[in-house]
Amino acid sequence: MEKVWLKHYPEGVPHEINPDQYPSLVALLEESFTKYAERPAFKFMGKTLTYAQLDEYSRIFAAYLQSLGLSQGDRVAIMMPNVPQYPIVVAAILRAGYVIVNVNPLYTARELEHQLKDSGARAIVIIENFARTLQECLAKTPVQHVVLAAMGDLLGFPKGALVNYVVRKVKKLVPAFDLPGAVRFNDAIAKGRSLTLRKPDIKPSDIAVLQYTGGTTGVSKGAVLLHRNIIANVLQSEAWNGPALKKIPPGEQTVTVCALPLYHIFAFTVNMMLSMRMGGCNILIPNPRDIPAVLKELSQHKFHSFPAVNTLFNALANHPDFDKVDWSSLKLSVGGGMAVQSATAKLWLQKTGCPICEGYGLSETSPSASCNPTDSTEFTGTIGLPLPSTEFKLLDDEGNEVPIGTPGEIAIRGPQVMAGYWQRPDETAKVMTPDGFFRTGDIGTVDERGYFKIVDRKKDMILVSGFNVYPNEVEDVVAQMDGVLEVAAVGVPDEKSGEAVKLVIVKKNPALTEADVRAYCEQNLTGYKRPKVIEFRSELPKTPVGKILRRELRDKK
Numbered sequence: 001m002e003k004v005w006l007k008h009y010p011e012g013v014p015h016e017i018n019p020d021q022y023p024s025l026v027a028l029l030e031e032s033f034t035k036y037a038e039r040p041a042f043k044f045m046g047k048t049l050t051y052a053q054l055d056e057y058s059r060i061f062a063a064y065l066q067s068l069g070l071s072q073g074d075r076v077a078i079m080m081p082n083v084p085q086y087p088i089v090v091a092a093i094l095r096a097g098y099v100i101v102n103v104n105p106l107y108t109a110r111e112l113e114h115q116l117k118d119s120g121a122r123a124i125v126i127i128e129n130f131a132r133t134l135q136e137c138l139a140k141t142p143v144q145h146v147v148l149a150a151m152g153d154l155l156g157f158p159k160g161a162l163v164n165y166v167v168r169k170v171k172k173l174v175p176a177f178d179l180p181g182a183v184r185f186n187d188a189i190a191k192g193r194s195l196t197l198r199k200p201d202i203k204p205s206d207i208a209v210l211q212y213t214g215g216t217t218g219v220s221k222g223a224v225l226l227h228r229n230i231i232a233n234v235l236q237s238e239a240w241n242g243p244a245l246k247k248i249p250p251g252e253q254t255v256t257v258c259a260l261p262l263y264h265i266f267a268f269t270v271n272m273m274l275s276m277r278m279g280g281c282n283i284l285i286p287n288p289r290d291i292p293a294v295l296k297e298l299s300q301h302k303f304h305s306f307p308a309v310n311t312l313f314n315a316l317a318n319h320p321d322f323d324k325v326d327w328s329s330l331k332l333s334v335g336g337g338m339a340v341q342s343a344t345a346k347l348w349l350q351k352t353g354c355p356i357c358e359g360y361g362l363s364e365t366s367p368s369a370s371c372n373p374t375d376s377t378e379f380t381g382t383i384g385l386p387l388p389s390t391e392f393k394l395l396d397d398e399g400n401e402v403p404i405g406t407p408g409e410i411a412i413r414g415p416q417v418m419a420g421y422w423q424r425p426d427e428t429a430k431v432m433t434p435d436g437f438f439r440t441g442d443i444g445t446v447d448e449r450g451y452f453k454i455v456d457r458k459k460d461m462i463l464v465s466g467f468n469v470y471p472n473e474v475e476d477v478v479a480q481m482d483g484v485l486e487v488a489a490v491g492v493p494d495e496k497s498g499e500a501v502k503l504v505i506v507k508k509n510p511a512l513t514e515a516d517v518r519a520y521c522e523q524n525l526t527g528y529k530r531p532k533v534i535e536f537r538s539e540l541p542k543t544p545v546g547k548i549l550r551r552e553l554r555d556k557k
Contacts, residue, residue: 008449009373013373017232019231019415021235023203026202026227028276029058029091033054041053043282044082060092060193062192064189064191068123075120077143078090078125081287082267082284082285087262090262094208097200099207099210101119102211103115105126105130106544107133109134116142118221121141125147131179132175134177146182150184151286203227207227208225208227208229209230210222221421223418232389233366233367234274236416237274244305245278245332252304254304255281256281257282259294259308259312265361265367266336269366283303295324303329304331305332305334311547311548314347314486317347327352330353330354333355334356335359336360339475339476340356343476343479343480344479349379357384359383369386369416370390371385381453382452392411392452394409394446404446405445407445411437442454443456456470462490464500465528471488474525474531475488475489477521478503484506484517491554501529502531502532502535502553503534504537505537518534
């Protein structure tokens, strides 16, 4: 389709970015280390890590990694929550010439084994809380070197020792483990101080990250993200966020809340990499599920930007301690990872004065592909416009473009699109078109202004007597009902209609009944979209990032 969306870009946002502005992510990072040396880069538990310290620690750790005898292009896994060691290790792996493999710390031994084997990782940096998981599968993986981090490593004495004592002995968050030969993070740093980093020659086409995805759709695959892919996405996001960030008073450092886990590509690029490019500071939140702790931490800071998922925005806005935080400096709330519900967006705007700009992307697109204008004053219910240098089109099952107003599979082309799936040419061929578009598996529509809207995942669509029912629509309607905290809609087998809609609801008001929900749906949804089955639960199954796992709800009829 013609790029109609360009006519609706906010003033000052370029149509194109230059993904070749830097030869590698290392060049981007090292520029910031020098330019912003004295500024805080990360804040964690009252401790600040400056750009100069990040430069020094990552250079030392990179030299240590090289001393292990790894070859350029070898994969190094990171399995940690949001702690200061994360950005240090990321910068170190890249500076040493290796490839980052981001690992979800909540993985089971089976899932971890798959990812370490599939990626061929030769080393892993893991926080001790999850060392037991590694112990269970280590012998079956190619990993030869283990570096063990602890929560208090970089907090200094006596605070670090106290934090480690509480984590290990009081909260008992570190199950007993046995990993002979593992090296403590601080010992690796001590050893690395006497070593010299050899600077590898890194090209834009070299792999920077293997980002695993698709665990909810079968076997987990590594999206191959090149240095150029992530540089492009950082520059696209920076250009797009410009209108909102211009509202920050001149001379004030941009501060971003990092509550999304850094192993997730959304936080990896939009929190960590983008902040470092702009000389901003991230407030690291190690456990976003502990809402009181998140709000307590935020009450101690002034911040401007908050990328999050719908479930986190919703949980925060509904918490009694919400007003203990000063939200007045917030200029940018970016919603991604899952659909933002209008009820959540309305409440967030009412409570913070800052609208949620919903964006869209995938691990395969590094991740950002589209977003609502960041000078928006209201929630649009769309995923916005394609970012600079990005093209979208909607395809039918045969790969032909569909006309405006007709639902089709969203396909994306741009410098942020992955090089393919790691060692899976067959899977890559399924999703890449001959002209370089990535088929997302998401069904969308587009209006005449170029605003795209997701109507659903191909596989989540419910077929009721031949009618397509999109769970997002049903969820969005029911989420606006008084007394509903969270809701998910899935399809269940039905003798009459093939499939029927099942609703799973978490109540905000205990008095809410099935009859109330049915009456509300009768008023707001056409017959075939109404739930046949309604179930109340105390919580919905979610990924660690907060995405609702519809698959689990479908499997447990």
